[in-house]
Amino acid sequence: MTILLAVWLAAPAAAQDVPTVYQEAVFRGSEGGELPYRIMYPEGYGSGKAFPLLVFLHGAGERGSDNRAQLAHGAKLFADSAVRKAFPAIVVFPQCPANDYWPRVEVETRADGGRQFSFPFYEASGPSLGLVSGLIDSLLAGGRVDADRVYLGGLSMGAMGSYELLARRPKTFAAAMLICGGGHPQLMGLYAPHTPLWIFHGDADNVVPPDMSRRMVRAAEALGIAVRYSEYPGVGHDSWTPAFAEPELLKWLFAQRRSHN
Secondary structure, eight states: OOOOOGGGOOOOOOOTTOOTTSEEEEEEOTTSOEEEEEEEOOTTTTSSOOEEEEEEEOOGGGOSSSSOGGGSSSHHHHHOHHHHHHSOOEEEEEOOOTTOOSSOOEEEEOTTSOEEEEOOOSSOOOHHHHHHHHHHHHHHHTTOEEEEEEEEEEETHHHHHHHHHHHHSTTTOSEEEEESOOOOGGGGGGTTTTSOEEEEEETTOSSSOTHHHHHHHHHHHHTTOOEEEEEETTOOSOTHHHHHTOTTHHHHHHHOOOOOO
16 A cells, blocks of 8 residues: 655754763664664773663654754653763664665555554564664663663654564563654553553644544553553644653653563
């Protein structure tokens, strides 16, 4: 089926004043393919201590090959000196190329102008999301990641990719933050009830309809997932701004540990 995603691209945001603490790197998959990413190491990395890992997936507007644009949203928050001191962690921002998308998603425009999203799961993950998964395995194999404190985040296209990655790796993540995205509600059963979620959306979002997040919240509640939902009145497709400003966000995220039940 034809995937028509140009209609919901978030406006590209210039990654001004990118924090220099994020080092440039490239992950090369075992079966080919390359994934550019930025990585920030905490103080004390290499001392033998294992640290939490956060992987954050950007939106469609930040795709490319410059290994920079993906830092437009969220990177400054995690690089803040006070945040790094309070929540030392390895933080990774991969970049999806311009000709790919994080999720397997199909978009149809209805007669009324609305958009219908569907998320096929019967195929293997796309090349870029597959490389993200390989990068996570590589970092875990290095012995410097606390395997019980691996976190996932994403916005817009990245949140959709995060929902898919949660389903494809149901035993990896301790928690996830999902901003203005959506996914297949039935797939939440693969990682329920062990992965707490915090979901965000603006009620005036005309790019990714807020009901997509609402459906995921209802499904999570029905499956016994510990889910928090923040919906922002009057906010459009930039709900990452108030989401990143949530005073309890990082305290909540880094308090979660992977369940072994």
